[in-house]
Amino acid sequence: MASTFAAVFEIxxxxxxxxxxxxxxxxxASMMGIFNFAQGEFVLLGAYVTYLAYAHGAPVWAxxxxxxxxxxxxxxxxxxxxxxxxxAAPIVAMLGTYxxxxxxxxxxxxxxxxxxxxxxxxxxxxIDLGSVHISAWRFTIIVITLLVMGACYLLLARTSFGxxxxxxxxxxxxxxxxxxxxxxIYGATFAFGAALAGLAxxxxxxxxxxxADLGIRFLIQGFVAVMVGGVxxxxxxxxxxxxxxxLSAALPWVMSPxxxxxxxxxxxxxxxxxxxxxxxxxxGV
Amino acid sequence: xxxxxxxVARVGEEPDVVTGESAPAARAPAGQASAGWKVLxxxxxxxxxxxxxxxxxxxxxxxxxxxxxxxxxxxxxxFDLVWGYAGIMSFGQALFFGAAGYGVALMARDxxxxxxxxxxxxxxxxxxxxxxxxxxxxxxxxxxxSVIFVSLGTLTGSYAAxxxxxxxxxxxxxxxxxxxxxxxxxxxxxxxxxxxYYMVLGILVVVYLLCRFLVRSQFGLALAGLRENEQRIxxxxxxxxxxxxxxxxxxxxxxxxxxxxxAFHEGFVWPNMLGVVFSTQVVLYVLFGGSGTLIGAVIGTVxxxxxxxWLSDNYRDVWPIILGVLLLLVIMFRPxxxxxxxxxxxxxxxxxxxxxxxxxxxxxx
Numbered sequence: 001m002a003s004t005f006a007a008v009f010e011i012x013x014x015x016x017x018x019x020x021x022x023x024x025x026x027x028x029a030s031m032m033g034i035f036n037f038a039q040g041e042f043v044l045l046g047a048y049v050t051y052l053a054y055a056h057g058a059p060v061w062a063x064x065x066x067x068x069x070x071x072x073x074x075x076x077x078x079x080x081x082x083x084x085x086x087x088a089a090p091i092v093a094m095l096g097t098y099x100x101x102x103x104x105x106x107x108x109x110x111x112x113x114x115x116x117x118x119x120x121x122x123x124x125x126x127i128d129l130g131s132v133h134i135s136a137w138r139f140t141i142i143v144i145t146l147l148v149m150g151a152c153y154l155l156l157a158r159t160s161f162g163x164x165x166x167x168x169x170x171x172x173x174x175x176x177x178x179x180x181x182x183x184x185i186y187g188a189t190f191a192f193g194a195a196l197a198g199l200a201x202x203x204x205x206x207x208x209x210x211x212a213d214l215g216i217r218f219l220i221q222g223f224v225a226v227m228v229g230g231v232x233x234x235x236x237x238x239x240x241x242x243x244x245x246x247l248s249a250a251l252p253w254v255m256s257p258x259x260x261x262x263x264x265x266x267x268x269x270x271x272x273x274x275x276x277x278x279x280x281x282x283x284g285v
Numbered sequence: 286x287x288x289x290x291x292x293v294a295r296v297g298e299e300p301d302v303v304t305g306e307s308a309p310a311a312r313a314p315a316g317q318a319s320a321g322w323k324v325l326x327x328x329x330x331x332x333x334x335x336x337x338x339x340x341x342x343x344x345x346x347x348x349x350x351x352x353x354x355x356x357x358x359x360x361x362x363x364f365d366l367v368w369g370y371a372g373i374m375s376f377g378q379a380l381f382f383g384a385a386g387y388g389v390a391l392m393a394r395d396x397x398x399x400x401x402x403x404x405x406x407x408x409x410x411x412x413x414x415x416x417x418x419x420x421x422x423x424x425x426x427x428x429x430x431s432v433i434f435v436s437l438g439t440l441t442g443s444y445a446a447x448x449x450x451x452x453x454x455x456x457x458x459x460x461x462x463x464x465x466x467x468x469x470x471x472x473x474x475x476x477x478x479x480x481x482y483y484m485v486l487g488i489l490v491v492v493y494l495l496c497r498f499l500v501r502s503q504f505g506l507a508l509a510g511l512r513e514n515e516q517r518i519x520x521x522x523x524x525x526x527x528x529x530x531x532x533x534x535x536x537x538x539x540x541x542x543x544x545x546x547x548a549f550h551e552g553f554v555w556p557n558m559l560g561v562v563f564s565t566q567v568v569l570y571v572l573f574g575g576s577g578t579l580i581g582a583v584i585g586t587v588x589x590x591x592x593x594x595w596l597s598d599n600y601r602d603v604w605p606i607i608l609g610v611l612l613l614l615v616i617m618f619r620p621x622x623x624x625x626x627x628x629x630x631x632x633x634x635x636x637x638x639x640x641x642x643x644x645x646x647x648x649x650x
Contacts, residue, residue, distance in 0.1 A: 035433060085617055091374050091432055095572065096616045098565065103609035110602045216561070220444045223437050258452030265445040269423075269438050276428060 005132050011249040013138040016145040017204055018221060018245030019238060023152060024196030025222045026229065026237025031169050031189050033231075034086065034093045035223060038078075038101035040215025041108075042194045045071045046201025047119075048108055051210045054119050060206075061122040067202035068195040075194025079187045087186070101215075109212035121206040141203050148199065149238060156234050165189055169232075221248065224268045230278020239279050244268060324628050325635075329580050332587075336486055340479040352482040354590045356547045359489050360563075361570040361582040362496060363539035368568075369576035370500050371532040372512030373424075374436035377443030378567050380419065381412040381537040383559030385544035387450065390462040390554045399469045404545055412541015413534055420533035425526050429515075440564065447560025461555030468549045477550065485546055489583075492539060496579055499535070506637035508532055512577075569608070573615055575622025578633055584624060 025039045046067040053063025082100060086093035121137035156162035167175040168185045176182050201214070208214060221244060229240020244264065251260035272278070336355070340348045364378045385408035392398040392407060423430055423438045430438075450456045457463070468475040475481050499505055510518040511528055519525045548554045557563060574585020589608070596604045619625060621633070 035437070082613070082617070091436065092616060092620070094374070094376075094436065095568065096613060098568075099609050099613040099616060103606055103613065106602075106605035106609060110606070220441060220561075224441055227434070227437060258449065261452065262445045262449045265441050269441055272434060272438075273422065273426065273430075276431065276434065 005129075006134070007253055009132075009134050009138075011246055011253075013135075013142055014249035015242055015245035016142045017200075017207070018218070018225065018248075019241040020141070020145045020148065020200040020203065021197065021218045022222045022225045022237055022241035022244075023148065024193040024200070026226050026241070027152070027196065027234065028190060028193035029226050030232050030234065030237060031165055032087070032186060033090060034083065034097070035090065035226075036193070037094055037098040037219065038104060039097075039193070039197050039222065040217075040219035041101040041104035042071050042075065042197035042215070043201035043204075043218060044105060044108055044212070044215040045074065046198030047205035047210050047214055048112070048201075049198065050202040050205050051112075051117055051119050059122070060119060063119075064122065064199075064202040068199040071198025071201070072191045072195030076187055076191035078194075079190040083190060084183070084186070105212055105215065112210065112212065115211070117210040119205045119210065137206055141207075144203060148196070152196075153234065161188075220265075221245075224265060224272075227272045228268050228278060230280045233280055236278050236280040243279070323632060325578070325580065325632055328584075328624075328627065332580060332583060333490065340482055345478060348479055348482055349477045350594060352477065352485055352550055353547070354587055355482065355485045355489055356543055356550060357567075357570070357590060358583045358586040359485075359492060359546070360540055360543040361567055361574075361586045362489075362492060362579060363536040363543065364567045365571045365576055365579060365582035366496060366500070366539070367533055367536035369571060369578070369582070370505065370512065371508045371529060372432075372515075373529055373533060374432060375439045375533070375536065376436045376568065377419075377439030377441070377564050378536065378540055379559055379561075379563035380439070380443040380446050381415050381540035382544035382547070382563060382567075383443075383446065383450075383554070383556075384415045385409070385411040385541035386548035386554040386558050387456060387462070389545040390465050390548050391456075393465050393549075394462060399466050399549075401468050401470050401475070404468060404549065405542060408545025408548075409538050409542045412544065413538040415541070416534045416537020417530075420530045420537065424530045424533060429526060440561070443559060443564045444561055447556050450556040450559055457555075459556065461553055461558075463553045465549060465552050465554070467552075475549070481550060485550075488542070488546070492542070493579060493583070496539075500579070501635065501637055503637060504528075509634075509637075569612055571622075573612065573622060575624030575628070577621070578624050578628060581622050581624035581628075585622065588623070 021039075021043060024042070025036060028034055028036045028039070049067040049070050050060065050063035053066060054060050078100065082096065083093070086096050121135075123136050123140050125136050126133040127136050127139055156165060164175070164180050164185055165188075167178070167180060168182050168189075172182050175185075205214075222241070225240040225244040226237045227240070228243060229238065230236035247267070248261070248264045251263060254260075255263075339351055343351060360378070360382055363381075364375060367373050367375045367378070388411040389404050389408045392404065398404065398407075419439065419442055423435050450461070451459055468481075475484060500508065507518065507523060507528055510521075511523075511525055515525050518528075544558070547558070570585040570589055571582045572585070573589055574583065575581025593604055593608070596607075600607075615622060625633070
């Protein structure tokens with residue numbers, strides 16, 4: 001019983017991490033039609049900002065609060081300078097964001113060297129439930145993921161900003177005619193997606209430690225999750241991320257990890273092949 | 286293909302329908318080539334000439350490096366066929382390269398087969414089979430697949446293969462398969478050096494000429510149409526998905542050939558050969574040199590590998606950043622690659638099939 005509970009906690013906490021990473025990716029893909037190859041590097045930047053704050057003596061949680069804002073600002077600038085040129089051509093956008101990711105990743109690698117740098121958990125220790133001990137920080141990540149998901153949903157579904165974003169997604173020409181500045185909305189959406197990635201990076205760095213290839217690990221899993229969930233809505237990618245995250249954490253408990261690793265990808269691609277619209281079809285929230 | 290080839294002929298008579306549009310997402314710069322002068326054969330001739338005299342000028346260890354570049358150029362050619370000509374974004378081209386490399390490495394390790402007469406056909410066959418399987422799955426079917434799905438599907442395939450090779454003890458795990466014996470022909474052993482170089486160069490030239498013939502044939506015209514406007518090609522009565530699967534398989538075959546040559550040249554295979562690293566590397570070569578021109582792929586490989594080799598002694602850390610910046614600049618401002626500085630739009634589009642009496646009609650943009 002105790003070990004089952006521990007396993008479930010492992011699976012849920014890994015699922016939450018994947019959801020957190022995919023959230024930004026999914027919003028950019030759904031709302032803007034761009035598969036952002038630099039998203040993994042935004043995660044890396046978030047982790048790096050947290051590390052910097054910690055290394056300069058600030059408390060870790062301060063770095064975690066700063067990370068989404070810093071990465072969001074970087075995302076806003078990059079959108080205005082570079083990403084904006086790629087909207088018409090999705091494949092070129094992939095290549096362009098890949099190049100961007102390469103620049104960011106290698107710059108960070110140059111700054112930190114080839115090391116694995118550790119950042120302590122701001123909330124350490126473990127929570128004891130009878131005979132089971134679960135990591136307090138992983139539990140916090142689950143809670144924050146739920147809060148962020150709820151906040152994103154409310155932002156997109158209930159605020160006038162969300163309405164503008166959705167209007168721009170559905171019909172850019174009509175949105176412009178209605179007086180919405182679509183370039184500004186795109187910029188803000190991209191910055192928002194980047195900020196979410198930054199937050200994800202900041203939260204997971206105590207678990208995975210900081211190294212240059214931190215982002216890549218999640219990038220392909222994230223893409224697959226977005227496709228499985230369905231591009232075009234907010235809920236779709238989140239659902240996809242839940243499925244992929246849970247599967248990749250759960251399968252290694254019942255079969256050899258190597259087979260499980262590959263099997264998740266094969267299953268996902270086969271699923272997308274036969275259901276191209278994903279788990280949840282349709283646009284909107 | 287009887288009906289299809291008839292349709293090809295009809296398309297050929299109405300060149301303005303499919304030719305003359307720009308490459309994927311490209312605003313073509315005006316070229317310097319006039320109607321009478323052909324730049325492409327000159328560039329190709331120059332590259333071949335340089336390649337031929339190279340081993341005489343270079344020291345031995347540089348010849349070994351040059352051999353590696355030639356093999357990678359062959360690999361780049363395979364990606365250029367698929368992306369530059371048919372517009373299929375194969376982000377996982379290394380899957381075929383690496384699968385063939387692993388395949389022939391296993392043949393050498395477990396079956397003691399090193400004869401070039403068996404190894405090269407085997408590698409080619411592995412590439413072809415893998416490409417047929419993956420391409421058939423991704424490209425064929427009741428619903429036409431979206432570009433995004435194909436690119437992410439190939440990327441995922443390559444990534445998954447990488448992970449599999451890393452975790453599978455039989456394939457050597459993280460370390461791959463070391464110390465592959467040299468390639469042999471009878472009692473002769475192909476060691477690294479000038480002989481291996483000329484052998485590989487010969488293969489590259491033959492494959493290049495075959496590709497050149499292929500993309501300038503009526504089949505190539507259909508591919509160009511596919512790249513520019515898939516729907517329109519489908520309306521002409523082509524099986525667009527079949528065309529894509531065929532060229533994807535051809536690309537995989539060439540990548541397999543390159544992979545088996547690479548495995549025996551380096552003497553070992555390791556998981557990166559299958560994975561995202563090599564897959565994106567080949568994309569860089571082709572975009573940099575100029576996709577949609579075969580020679581562009583070769584030139585891109587030579588420049589990137591050459592500069593990387595030259596810089597890696599002193600600027601090892603900075604080089605990937607410079608590469609990223611250069612790539613970004615090329616994508617933003619020179620989508621047709623470096624070759625577009627010398628090669629005009631008219632000549633890049635070129636003509637297809639046998640030259641009719643009014644050749645200019647075919648080549649007109």
